[in-house]
Amino acid sequence: MTCSRREFLKNTVSSTVASVMPLSAFTLLSHAEAAAALAESKVRWAFLVDTNKCVGCGLCVTACKKENEIPFDAPVTRTWVERYVVTKDGETHIDSPMGGRDGFIDDKIRGEEIDPDNIDKAFFVPKLCNQCDNPACVQVCPVGATYQTDDGVVLIDRNWCIGCGYCIMACPYGVRFFHPEKKVADKCNFCYHRISKGMQPACVECCSFGARRIANLNDPNDPVANIIKTERVSVLKDEYGTKPHVFYLGLDAEVR
């Protein structure tokens, strides 16, 4: 009796495990395999922002909202432009009204007048999704609704996202938000529909100053990729280990 019960339990357990295992997709590739998979891909999208060239016109934000159908008057946005004004007293004044959608035509920051003689430096910094190599947002998605494509872009499955907001919390750059109409997480995807057709992202297309450029790091002849490879570029918040792929030229230490 005891024997048969033990056997029975054993069978039950092993058959349950056997039926669960293939379904749960527990396949974890080794590190080398993963690296090889990325290297094999012909494309690894990256972005180059030259903060020296940005004039803060905000046309990139306008274009992005229209191109990607983000409600125009909602304060959330896939890309935004920040203004930094560092004054002589060591203070840093930062703002980005409506994400810089309407540009910066006023010198007041949050209604506060800043004496021009007191300004040490002032500049604009465009921000967008960093399409990290190790995206924290993807790691924490409980249902596999956000993922990294073979060409390095992180996408969101609008038909599968449950809207828990964990990815929004996990992103150190604050690029994610809930789409006001779709009610799912949303963020910049380098205009995946455009770059996969050989076009430029909308923000790049609409930037008159060359402050924003897209690059394919795996293409040895890509001029922008070569700037990233040969010049001194930096990234935002590399302390989080996410390996961001939006590279910056002329990034100031004050930039958050």
Added chain:
Amino acid sequence: MIEEPVVHGIEWTVKELFVYPNEFIYWSIQIVMYPYMTGLVAGAFVLSSLYHVFGQKDLKEIAQFSLVFSLALLPVAALPLLLHLQQPTRAMEPLLTPHFTSAIAAFGIVFTTYALIVLSEIWFVYRKYFVEQIHALKSAPGLSSAMRRTVYRVLAMGAYDVSDGAIKIDKKAATILAAVGIPVACFLHGYAGFIFGSVKANALWMSPLMPVIFIMSAVVSGIALCMLTYIVIMEWQAFRRRRSGGVIEAGEIKGAEAEVISKAARYLIGFLIAAISLELLDLIFRGYTAMKSWDILRSVMYGKDFMNIFVLQYTLGNLVPFLLLVLPRRTLLRTVVALLLVLFGVFMMRWNVVIGGQAFSLSFSGYMHYEIPVIPHSVETFKEGVFGALMVITTPFVLFWIINKFVPSLRRTTEGS
């Protein structure tokens, strides 16, 4: 678009200085309620296991009650998550395509496992009672008796053997389940702490101590709630008996009850000390190491949230009840006040973690304030407002009232043993 686009969080987020455009308080009151309610579940279960596993005989009465109460709390642990989801109809997806690198993915699985353990344990504890009821109701007239009998027949699942041997096995099974349940309960709650502790982007949340702190305060709040509900129910029953001219004197009830309560209170104090020590360790460590984020954290903790953290949570929610419980000549009223304060303190701790973690911008250059919606004017302001939270708080008591009709966890006293 029929629905006007609503930016989630805009209703209750007030920004100050520079905050990234997409930052809002996305995790609001329901995410405060979620670890609070799971904590109560875990705590209630641990309390019942103290009797079932470790044979703390004087906890027997409260143990049976807290076991059934933890069942009533169980669905309510999942309710806040459901209310918080932007796509509630997709709530089952974590079970369909679990992405196990996410702490949330485990929720469905751990929660289901835990629910099964609690249900099974109750089944083993009460199976004898179910069978007795089936026999007792056999000859009882009326439709309601027949219906009750059907419910018990379903509950008994066809196991009618109540011989001494069978009951002995039931007891053994219940003990094993209670023992297995403790780590699962701790895991259920520890991983709620992991959900927060593993968010590297959030300077306040990221700490390996977070899961342990969560477990400790969970047990504290669970024990407190069980004790409190137990006292209230006992007093209510004593009051009713006195009114109907019962023979039992109030003093007698208090005597038996006081013993259970003081025993439970000792465990409560122990876990409370552990919880506070860990929280203080975490705080001291942050201040001492003073990483990049410390400037903004300090301005939040010692400035904007000082009232919430040091006055409401540590003083009113921890120190005062601690003194009320340990000082000599404790009365029942004092215990009740202490328990209420403990429950409040743990709630404030959850609040300060969840809302406090979003009180500052990821840019470390600005702040966000949470203005909880009181009067709802949309589904969202109801779900993530005061009324949503009240709904979550009241549900377990309603559920307990229903469950208790079939599984009388206060049976011994109602029979007047």
Added chain:
Amino acid sequence: MKWHVLRPLWVAIGLVGLILVARQFLVPDDFGVHGRNFTYGYYRLSNVQEWKDFPVKFQGRESCAECHEENLAKVNASSHAPVECENCHGPSVNHPDDVELLPLNTTRELCLRCHAFLDYPNSARASLVSIEDRRHKRRYECVKCHNPHDPKEEVE
């Protein structure tokens, strides 16, 4: 041996079985590990194509050149050469198939995005021609006097 002990276990196994069966029906066929590993590449494969099919709105100046060659030649010869047509004319989407006239933006605010004076000498903004909004013909649209296709040219 008392077999009734196992009854809750049957319920549990039944529940797990139910979930496994439900998965067969509810999980899309192409859901799985497609990328580099389970951590970053667990997803529904067809979603990639869904994103690729997202409609393009900004068509770029090459598409404008197909019909408006003259205008484009003029702009290209001016200091506004780097400015994309659609920044002012609006995204052309399927123009002229769907809409004949694009929503041209001639507001002062549009010009001010680049040409409002901000006293930031070391920013790129300083290199652009600028006006002080408060002091320069406040009530007029810039295009009343300046031709955006060739800013040097005065509109009569």
